[in-house]
Amino acid sequence: MPGGRPRAFDADIALDRALEVFWRQGYEGTSLSDLTAAMGVNRPSLYAAFGNKEELFAKALDRYVSGPGAFAAEALIAPTIREVVRRLVEGAVELTTGAGGPGCLSVNSVHACGPDSATAREAAIACRRAAETALRRRFEQAPDLPPGCDPAVLARLVHTVTDGIAVQAASGRTRKELRQVADLALRTVLAELTDIPEPA
Structure with a gap:
């Protein structure tokens, strides 16, 4: 048959x-x-x-991660922590101010899903946790991680910056405006990476 x-x-x-x-x-x-x-x-x-x-x-979210959001995984192969951070922050601006959104699919889904959409919200949260875990592991393996710098906190900081960019993009901020924010955020974060003292 x-x-x-x-x-x-x-x-x-x-x-x-x-x-x-x-x-x-x-x-x-x-x-x-x-x-x-x-x-x-x-x-x-x-x-x-x-x-x-x-x-x-859930399938569309996977597609997003491997398609428009692939810059995040690609950033992890950069040779230095500074370059990883730069690519993530600049990539967030380019992605979230493009024609697709604006904003970040996973960030928007976490904040915009109510109780009746708990499964979709959890899928978005799991996606975001996986990305932060991958970034933390990249920092843990980095020979250029400054003494006293906690990889988990640094990963959380970078994701806080990129999340903020996504939220602002969804609120109508322009690419020019968010590039200005990204530049300032990068200067601040990268300056901290230059000389982090040993913990007391």
């Missing part, structure tokens, strides 16, 4: 379109009708290929 009828749509393209909708409208602001219209599929096809809305969001 032949197998089931092949899909009449490209799943990768459909997932990219779902990502665009979630990124632009947020999880709670996106309806199934919005998704099916953007993806060019009907609801049975959406469920068959991607699961329910929460499962589709």
Whole structure:
């Protein structure tokens, strides 16, 4: 017996379109009708290929991390801590002020999801924790980490800066404005990295 009828749509393209909708409208602001219209599929096809809305969001979040947000993982291979931090902060400005959002999908989802969307919110939180853990491990392995600098605190600091950039972008700040903020934040953070004293 032949197998089931092949899909009449490209799943990768459909997932990219779902990502665009979630990124632009947020999880709670996106309806199934919005998704099916953007993806060019009907609801049975959406469920068959991607699961329910929460499962589709989780897949879109993974797509975001490996696609538009890939700069974060790429920054970790920079040769120095200073360069890692610079690439992360500057990359956050470029990503969150682009045409896709604005803002950061994972940051927006953490703040904009209510109790009825707890699963989606937890997926976004897990995504963010994984990114911070990866950054902390990169700092822990760095030979140029100054004495007395706590890798976990430094990772948290960098993520606080990039989160702030994302929130400001979602509030309508321009790329020029956020580049000015990023420049000041980088000067402050990198100055601290130059000479951190031993803990008392």
